[in-house]
Amino acid sequence: MNSIVISGIITAAVASGAVLVLAALGELLAERSGVQNLGLEGVMAMGAVTALLTERLFPDPYAGLLAAIAVGLTLGIVFATATVVIRANQVLCGLGLAFLGTGLSARLGISVSGWPAPATFPTFRIPFLADLPLVGQAIFNQSILVYLAYFILPPVVTFVLYSTRHGMQVRAVGENPGAADVCGISVSGFRFAYTCLGAVFAAVAGAYITLAYTPSWIEGITGGRGWIAIALVIFGAWRPLPVVLGALLFGAVTSVGFVAQVQNWGIPSSFLSMLPYLGTIALMAVPVLTRSKSSRRIGTGPAALGTPYYREGD
């Protein structure tokens, strides 16, 4: 393999990993507050199609992004109302949201199916760093959303979660909502807000797909990335930096498939397309294998994840 191929793999890994970083960090925040949103795939698809539909009227990537954020927020409010306010079963509501978003986006996207996005996020070249060998072009000549995904969000999320009082409150709500409630923290408020924020992140990830990564829409363009993002949160053991690394690793697996296809290694494309899904399943075993034998059977994650919170007599 020559350096052009390697550089190409890294570029593709960074670009496809960014989708996952955005969605997974949002899911991480929601899950840290105790709410698992299995509807990520649907929200992402809705964000993706909304961004492109908006661009038909306003050919400006920021208009598309804003519209996607609005749709993500709306779906987040619907999901949070069902699961946090009404306290309905999170698995069923999440699956419902996934079906709703996937089906609705495919229906709405018929009119723009196959069209190239009229305006995309431009790449923003960072001087000097972009001239580095191998990684320069891959990391420092990308769109602004990629920088957001790798350089802004992970440190911000890490800092907020671990170094601020607010972040401790978020984690308290996810670990022991009863104790958080005693301390005067609004369990429902935190969960509602972070569930909505997670949905917004997923919609932004969707907008990144249609406005920068592969600037067009076809049915099923999200290709299970919403589910993979949820898997990455588990892989990263609900910590931001391992989640980012997992996304990059995943991106590398995906782009090896691309390269194999382009270089014609003789593997049928169906099998190459399976790589991301099989790779993700393999990734999910990693945190288990790194634990001691005795603790392998015990799941990790926020203790109150997926459990609605009731005060006594509520």
Added chain:
Amino acid sequence: MTAANLTAPAQRWHLRRRSDVPGWLSALVRLAAVLLAIVLVGVVLALGGLDPLALGAKALRQTLGTAYGLEQAALLATPLIMTGLAVAVGMKMRLWNIGVEGQLYFGALAATAVALNVKGPAPVMLAVVFLAGAAGGMLWMLVPALMRAYWSVNEIITTLLLNFVAVLLVGYFVIGPWRDRAAAILSASPRLPYLIPVIGQTYMNYGVLVPIAAAIVLALAIQNTRWGYEVRIIGGNRRVAEFAGIPVLRRILAVMLLSGALAGMAGMLQVTGSAQRLSGTISNGYGFMGIIVAALANASPLAVVPVGFLLAVLLNAGIVLQTQGLSVNAMLAINGVILIFAAIGEVAAGYRLVRGDPEAAVGPAEQPLRSERDDGTVGSDGLGVNRTS
């Protein structure tokens, strides 16, 4: 707070949690969820300038109004009941098999492989192909089941991701090695040499009886055997089951593999039944609709049968109305809405609207229902799926 309020206890309407949700209410709430979703679709259609009532009447006439429509619904109900059972058996133990679609496809692939390559008398071969389908579904579930049982790896994600792999695998075979070169059908295998016989002068085949038999066997196994009792105990409280000496891990494995086998049978029934050949379209999202069937049936195997038929009628109505802009994707979206409504309805059924003093002491009978999360799994509370129904 005024003095008047203090002297007379407030007599106003408020919500109080029920200690137990009666079965009829639970069923009513689920029916309401479906109806509400249909009304919502009607509103959307009306906003789009269509006449929802006329469309609904047309759909009803063409599904329930004719023998042909009813037979089509029965054919559609076959995979829906099987996938519904596959999800329901997992829900008994708070396990979510979201990979029914993939197991269905891989079961169909295994069944097709045997049917195309092994020769023998038709009745024997049908039985062999049936077993191959079940084995295929089980095999597709094996890795998620082992990972769930021994490593507590979230089965929702692993089973779901394998859906994509199964669809790609089937796509590879029907476009590549198994492609039917005789018929003018693109991307499908040749017609299978062994098909389930058709019932008399109808469009139905005897495969429609399999889901009913499966539901009865499953209900008996869960209700009347030691194994079923242990499964219900584990679903109720895993820690209690462990203290009682029930082999929890083996039961998890068995239930998940059984779930995969049921899904694989659904795939076999498709390729040897109404589809007659393997293709990428043998399932219109039946695996995903199975989740809705199981949720609406409250994970009760016997209830899965009527619910599966109800959703088949709905799906058939959607197919009838396809020319009016209802697509497979619109049906998927509607299914999502039904699922969310059903989950909300389940909570609503847990409350009573009572008139009286909201501050009055809550008696022991009114203690809130609580879902204990005892095994470190992602919570799957509510829905009463753990009740011994």
